[in-house]
Amino acid sequence: MKSEEIIRGVPKVQLHDHLDGGLRPKTIIELAKDLKYNKLPTKDPVELAEWFHRGANKGNLVEYLQGFEHTCAVMQTKDALFRIAYEMIEDMKNDGVCYVETRFAPVFHKQKGLYHEEIIQAVLDGLDKGKKDFGVGYGLILCGMRNMKNTLEIAELAVDFRKQGVVGFDLAGEEGGFPPKKHLDAFQYIKQKNFNITIHAGEAFGKDSIWQAIQICGALRIGHATRLIEDMAFDKEGHIVALGELAQYILDTRLPLEICLLSNVHTGAIDKLENHPFIKLYKEKFRVFLNTDDRLMSDTTLTKEYVTATDYFGLNLDDIEKLNINAMKSSFIPYKERLHYIYKVIKPGFQKMRDTLLSLKV
16 A cells, blocks of 8 residues: 555544645635636646645745635635635545534624624534535634734634634734734633633744744644744754753643644745754654645645655554654543544554454465
């Protein structure tokens, strides 16, 4: 069996997926027609997929985010939001994902007059129908935007919908000039309600962004965190020889880091894959795991992310299992549900693949 087939065939966990960054090109074209949105660069699905990837792969976060103008433009009705959420779950099923936490910013879906509550409910309905049809577990994370002032409102909505499937609150968008500490009221509200926080940090801005996210805002997970290497010392061979106080704290507290290999190249967070800090963090026993970020923009799947890590960093099946257990331990669903996925889904699934590979050798 090829490595791609093996990796797709084992149960995987995805915690950093942007709903508006993973639409099917064919769906975008069909929804654009329904909504009379005529700004798409092409009506050919293959060409449109290439356009999104080409536009995102410029090594700059600001330019990377420009493609979302088109995806958000077709996510303005309850039917469209339901469909996109449902199709995302189906895509996860086809990629061997057993549990996914997807995220989106409700504020970008009000152009046709929908209220935040209607937007969130439509997405949750699509996710729930997808779970019933495809057996993939889910959690929804609501994003507040760094450059907007309504993050407290989004935090309140996240808590309001916690019993319907929302599992956390995120702060997303361009890092430069918009530090997380400007949104303290939102984070304080989430913490007062004993709810979950993940924050994009250390992608386009330095380790201070990560420190703020954790120590000031109370993040329980960090999205990307590639710049954490600024708080480490290396020898001539590139091995970690010392950790700064922040890195040591993250290691000691097992604070999860949501790693997105391919998008980090596309946004310019790193210059090339072989220089990605992921493998150094993994070998140092940080709690890391792989994610897709934006599947459409980065032309990726979770299988592709793990194949990439295998090709560049020599991961084996045991490593991939460990990384997915790391992810499941870090999810925002209740503890007993996490245990169920680890011991009833992930571990048996990997053992089944090992047995299959062994039988093929015989």
